[in-house]
Amino acid sequence: MSDTKVWYITGASKGIGLSLVKQLLAKGHRVAATSRSITAFEAFNGNDDRWLPLEVDLKSEQSVAASIQKTIEKFGRLDVVVNNAGYGLGGALEELTAAEINENFQVNLFAVMRVIQQALPYMRKQRSGHIINISSIAGFAPGTGWTAYCAAKFAVSGLSEALANDLKPLGIHVTNVMPGAFRTSFAKADSIAYSKRTIEDYTHLREYHARMNGMDGTQTGDPDKMADIFLELVTSPTPAVNLFLGSDAFNRAQIKIAQLQAEMDTWKNVSLSTDFIA
Numbered sequence: 001m002s003d004t005k006v007w008y009i010t011g012a013s014k015g016i017g018l019s020l021v022k023q024l025l026a027k028g029h030r031v032a033a034t035s036r037s038i039t040a041f042e043a044f045n046g047n048d049d050r051w052l053p054l055e056v057d058l059k060s061e062q063s064v065a066a067s068i069q070k071t072i073e074k075f076g077r078l079d080v081v082v083n084n085a086g087y088g089l090g091g092a093l094e095e096l097t098a099a100e101i102n103e104n105f106q107v108n109l110f111a112v113m114r115v116i117q118q119a120l121p122y123m124r125k126q127r128s129g130h131i132i133n134i135s136s137i138a139g140f141a142p143g144t145g146w147t148a149y150c151a152a153k154f155a156v157s158g159l160s161e162a163l164a165n166d167l168k169p170l171g172i173h174v175t176n177v178m179p180g181a182f183r184t185s186f187a188k189a190d191s192i193a194y195s196k197r198t199i200e201d202y203t204h205l206r207e208y209h210a211r212m213n214g215m216d217g218t219q220t221g222d223p224d225k226m227a228d229i230f231l232e233l234v235t236s237p238t239p240a241v242n243l244f245l246g247s248d249a250f251n252r253a254q255i256k257i258a259q260l261q262a263e264m265d266t267w268k269n270v271s272l273s274t275d276f277i278a
């Protein structure tokens with residue numbers, strides 16, 4: 001890969017995706033970026049030779065395939081895919097409808113799989129490439145009140161780790177990024193979603209949802225610091241497979257690891273008791 005790379009970034013009209021687009025274009029990279037609405041990208045006109053705005057329905061295999069094809073047609077290769085599009089979904093499992101859960105999984109998980117499936121034939125041919133999946137600290141150490149979102153993000157984390165194993169011999173890296181709270185539109189009403197149905201027994205979850213809403217604009221994480229970190233990742237011969245971003249994510253992960261280790265120690269004899277006796 002040359003010094004500047006070809007990037008494909010999903011969900012780039014705002015937040016982390018938008019920040020990545022701005023910074024990567026400013027640093028001379030070639031960027032293809034997706035949004036549900038192409039009008040979101042009008043501000044970038046003028047970067048035409050290094051810029052490809054794409055209106056994509058991430059829930060459609062055809063739409064995703066066409067966007068990857070256009071990226072290859074314009075730039076001739078594909079070096080980095082950032083699966084960034086996603087949104088939070090609050091609510092107890094019983095409160096959420098199948099449609100609400102399905103929609104969240106379509107965007108947060110199945111779109112990630114769709115994009116990777118369409119990108120890999122080109123990356124395999126190149127014998128190079130880097131897939132960066134934006135999971136969440138919720139995909140490692142779940143909070144309270146976000147069951148479906150956590151499940152989707154855990155799946156992204158699992159997918160990423162498993163893929164990293166499969167693709168390593170082909171020269172393709174995978175990094176699972178698990179951010180803590182970053183100052184984007186994530187907690188704003190036009191991004192985050194909550195179950196329409198509420199059940200009184202789960203009133204305690206509303207406190208956690210209110211905490212998330214109240215965080216808007218004061219989150220500790222700076223999305224503008226991500227581009228340089230991603231550039232370091234994609235030029236490293238040994239990039240991280242799992243990367244926590246933000247002091248909150250790092251601390252929460254450490255607590256989870258300590259709890260898991262303590263539970264494993266407590267239940268060790270049970271864990272080891274199921275083998276056939278030789």
Ligand SMILES: NC(=O)c1ccc[n+]([C@@H]2O[C@H](COP(=O)([O-])OP(=O)(O)OC[C@H]3O[C@@H](n4cnc5c(N)ncnc54)[C@H](OP(=O)(O)O)[C@@H]3O)[C@@H](O)[C@H]2O)c1
Pocket residue numbers: 010011012013014015016017034035036037040058084085086087088107134135136137178179180181182183184185186187191219
């Ligand atoms: N900010 C945080 O605190 C935080 C923490 C952990 C993980 N994350 C993850 O980071 C990623 C980026 O989020 P962000 O913080 O930048 O939030 P954001 O500012 O709300 O941006 C989210 C992006 O995802 C896309 N998106 C949202 N809902 C979508 C839907 N229903 N269908 C298709 N695309 C949709 C949007 O794309 P378009 O509108 O352009 O189509 C948007 O640009 C997400 O995967 C999120 O789960 C964020």
